[in-house]
Amino acid sequence: MTAATPAFTPPSPSTQRWVRASDAALLLVAIVWGTSYGVAKGALAFYPVLGFLAVRFLLTAVLLAPACLRANRAQWRDALRAGLPLGALLMAIFLCETYGVAHTQASHAAFLISLCVVFTPFAEWWLLGRRPAAAMLACAAVSLAGAALLAGGPQVRWGWGDALVLAAAVLRAITACTTSRLLRRHAEAPVLLLTAVQSAVVGAGCLLLAVALPGGLPALPPQGAFWWACLYLVLGCTVFAFVAQNWALRRSAPSRVGLLMGTEPVWGALFAAVWLGERLSPAGWLGGALIVGAAFWTLRRGRA
Numbered sequence: 001m002t003a004a005t006p007a008f009t010p011p012s013p014s015t016q017r018w019v020r021a022s023d024a025a026l027l028l029v030a031i032v033w034g035t036s037y038g039v040a041k042g043a044l045a046f047y048p049v050l051g052f053l054a055v056r057f058l059l060t061a062v063l064l065a066p067a068c069l070r071a072n073r074a075q076w077r078d079a080l081r082a083g084l085p086l087g088a089l090l091m092a093i094f095l096c097e098t099y100g101v102a103h104t105q106a107s108h109a110a111f112l113i114s115l116c117v118v119f120t121p122f123a124e125w126w127l128l129g130r131r132p133a134a135a136m137l138a139c140a141a142v143s144l145a146g147a148a149l150l151a152g153g154p155q156v157r158w159g160w161g162d163a164l165v166l167a168a169a170v171l172r173a174i175t176a177c178t179t180s181r182l183l184r185r186h187a188e189a190p191v192l193l194l195t196a197v198q199s200a201v202v203g204a205g206c207l208l209l210a211v212a213l214p215g216g217l218p219a220l221p222p223q224g225a226f227w228w229a230c231l232y233l234v235l236g237c238t239v240f241a242f243v244a245q246n247w248a249l250r251r252s253a254p255s256r257v258g259l260l261m262g263t264e265p266v267w268g269a270l271f272a273a274v275w276l277g278e279r280l281s282p283a284g285w286l287g288g289a290l291i292v293g294a295a296f297w298t299l300r301r302g303r304a
Contacts, residue, residue, distance in 0.1 A: 034267025050210035057203030067192035078186035087201025104161025110268025119173035149287030
């Protein structure tokens with residue numbers, strides 16, 4: 001005897017409104033994150049990479065300080081045990097990514113960083129012992145072909161900036177796996193407190209590196225454009241994006257989340273074209289499309 005198939009019940013108008021609101025929030029997060037590459041590149045015209053990262057992440061840590069005051073001892077313990085190593089990884093990611101943005105086009109960085117979606121299954125194989133499906137090799141090959149087209153087509157001209165952003169994508173994949181493992185071990189850590197600890201590690205680490213290097217850091221720039229960029233990256237790309245994404249994730253299906261967030265590199269390339277006057281060749285746009293397509297395919301394959 002088989003159970004009767006339940007009749008399809010269309011979603012209520014209120015549910016549809018929540019879904020549309022969550023879709024809009026996720027799309028806005030993708031747009032904000034996509035613009036971060038161009039905004040960061042503009043800020044680097046006023047201040048060195050290490051100083052810029054120190055300002056950005058120390059401001060973020062200060063802004064999240066109220067969340068730290070309410071935490072108990074167990075939450076602090078787990079946040080430090082997970083946040084210190086994850087903060088070190090995050091620092092490595094942003095050093096590679098920001099130095100890379102300084103030495104390549106922001107549009108290149110936006111597309112190349114999305115390769116982390118393709119690299120993540122291989123990082124899981126290495127770190128967690130979960131072997132990827134054989135079809136993932138084809139997906140990786142498509143992504144690498146896209147990266148080659150983005151870097152110059154048949155006569156590939158990889159610069160240090162492209163290589164550093166590619167390294168950041170690999171580190172992002174490793175961090176995703178490491179975060180999953182550490183947060184299971186240290187489940188008491190509230191997300192805001194964990195984010196504050198990670199931000200403090202990145203900010204303090206970059207400040208110490210900058211002070212230790214010959215020449216140190218110059219005085220903070222007086223230009224308003226630099227500070228507006230920092231505030232946008234702190235408030236928009238960290239605080240707003242974090243809150244909006246977590247709010248939307250409770251109300252949207254994973255497939256919709258992956259599809260909307262996967263548009264980030266496209267917004268990054270468009271913003272770089274409008275804000276910085278960057279231009280991609282037809283081969284570059286084709287390469288970007290291959291990278292984004294491979295990322296979408298990977299996300300869909302992972303949910304199959």
